[in-house]
Amino acid sequence: MYANRMQYVIFYQGKHVVEKLKTLPVDIAFISEKQGYVVCYADKEQETQLKKQLKDVKGFKHFGTSQTFDPNLNF
16 A cells, blocks of 8 residues: 655744644654754645644744655655
């Protein structure tokens, strides 16, 4: 079974975004509290839903795909 997953970087300020991400269907790979970003994996089909849910969270700055992600790898 092939999962169409992407790696995303979410920039934030404060702890409200991290609290919200823990309730969403994402796999958090790394949290940098000092620099204010989270690296996570999620299904590509859920990208628009994640953006909609995060835009209303206090402290959310930016949501985008990671530049280190390799689409040739299947897992």
